[in-house]
């Protein structure tokens with residue numbers, strides 16, 4: 001006889017069984033559940049985060065380091081400050097996108 005347990009929800013991309021949290025990402029078949037690893041590597045999400053990273057990172061670099069860059073006074077600390085200035089908006093945009101796509105699977109507990 002067939003078991004009466006409900007079918008497990010699986011990631012649409014890698015078929016990994018999903019836990020209580022999944023990430024619903026748009027596709028040609030509608031919004032489908034994905035695991036975190038597939039959601040993080042979702043190309044439209046990465047593209048949007050990269051655009052935000054370039055725009056916001058450039059603006060923040062101009063605000064914080066612009067006077068040094070214009071005067072040509074390059075300091076060693078800029079070697080980590082500038083990449084970090086770009087990394088922060090990338091992380092914020094990616095995290096925001098993931099939180100917006102997050103979906104809790106309802107259980108009948």
Ligand SMILES: [Zn+2]
Pocket residue numbers: 011012013014015016034035036037038039
């Ligand atoms: Zn997956």
